[in-house]
Amino acid sequence: MIQEILPNIYIIVVPLPHNPLKALNTYLIVGADEFLLVDSGFNRKESKEALFTALESLKVDPDKTRVIITHLHADHSGLAEVLYKKGARLLMEPGEAQRIKSLSEEENWENMKGDLKTFGLEVDQNFFDDHPGKIYAPKGNFTYQPLKEGENIAIGEYSFEVILVPGHTPGMINLFDRKKGIYFSADHVLDSITPNIGFWGYDQEKMLEKYLNSLQKVQAYPIKIMLPSHRGVIMKPKERIEELQEHHKNRLEEVERIVTKKGTAVNVRDVAREMDWRIRARSWEDFPSPQKSFAAGEAMSHLEYLRDHGRITSYWEDNIIYFVKIPR
Ligand SMILES: [Zn+2]
Known part of the structure; x- marks a missing residue:
């Protein structure tokens, strides 16, 4: 066209x-x-x-x-x-x-x-x-x-x-x-x-x-x-x-909620599979691998932001990065 x-x-x-x-x-x-x-x-x-x-x-x-x-x-x-x-x-x-x-x-x-x-x-x-x-x-x-x-x-x-x-x-x-x-x-x-x-x-x-x-x-x-x-x-x-600014504000709150809800440390995959995605797949396991990598990347960019703004913290264990809510 x-x-x-x-x-x-x-x-x-x-x-x-x-x-x-x-x-x-x-x-x-x-x-x-x-x-x-x-x-x-x-x-x-x-x-x-x-x-x-x-x-x-x-x-x-x-x-x-x-x-x-x-x-x-x-x-x-x-x-x-x-x-x-x-x-x-x-x-x-x-x-x-x-x-x-x-x-x-x-x-x-x-x-x-x-x-x-x-x-x-x-x-x-x-x-x-x-x-x-x-x-x-x-x-x-x-x-x-x-x-x-x-x-x-x-x-x-x-x-x-x-x-x-x-x-x-x-x-x-x-x-x-x-x-x-x-x-x-x-x-x-x-x-x-x-x-x-x-x-x-x-x-x-x-x-x-x-x-x-x-x-x-x-x-x-x-x-x-x-x-x-x-x-x-x-x-x-x-x-x-x-609208896009609002979207990321909501996304950040969603990711923070997921990290908080778990009560224990979570990795990026744990967060990505719990996030809401507009994709036709029954579950995280059914995501085609390119979509999995996009979703994990999106989760990670929000986790980083939360960490850099002092809302959560991160640590490494066995070459995997974990995020956890900072106790008050
Ligand atoms: Zn592009």
Whole structure:
């Protein structure tokens, strides 16, 4: 599906088959004999066909196209290398670019398995075999132009400022035309679904803290229309940001309740299996392993936040991290 939602700004809906996100909104901005594409789609047949059919029908010349990849996730980055091979120039935040490359490195997945084991999860050899980040990542090599916070990207009648919004990933970027009030929010602010805030390793803690700070940062901007990477356009960004802040406040209370209720120390898995998830599975044991890892990451980011704010405490035993309520 293609729609011109603002003058010379097209939304191209790219399907993400068998994924709960359903589809990715890529955005094409058309200038005078040049193009700017924001994000790409999974590196799989259905996404690729939809994207390239749309680009052809809009007469987009890859040689005259810059492609901004907002963050590492394969639904955004998957077709980056295909676009690059066709002649497009890639623009990415350097840390995210590094993480995109590591999606195809076994060591990255082994490290993630190691982290999940510290959560008390049972992780077998094939745990990540169905993970979309592993299957639909860009294959092969590419070069890119590094993007920095505050940098300006001009195209046609638009001028976009690069905004760094760590939280959903450590180096995700958004784009903001301040004069026109147009904001590309990637997976930072979404309508009707809440962005996953996970765990990025013990050297990258405080992701929920970072995410909430990034929400506050964006809340202060004069935004008229927000264009997210999934689901619908957001016409009331301030209200939606408030809802997301409220969501995490409730989530933190839920996690704190679970830790308190148990009365004894709990690990991340114990907490994740008791949390409320909007997923069609009968029980925690029936969660597909990618969903288990997302859920455990989400539990961990909230546990960390509670600990860092003195509401619970943590300790290590036999290479597993445990959380416990601080006695009054
Ligand atoms: Zn994402």
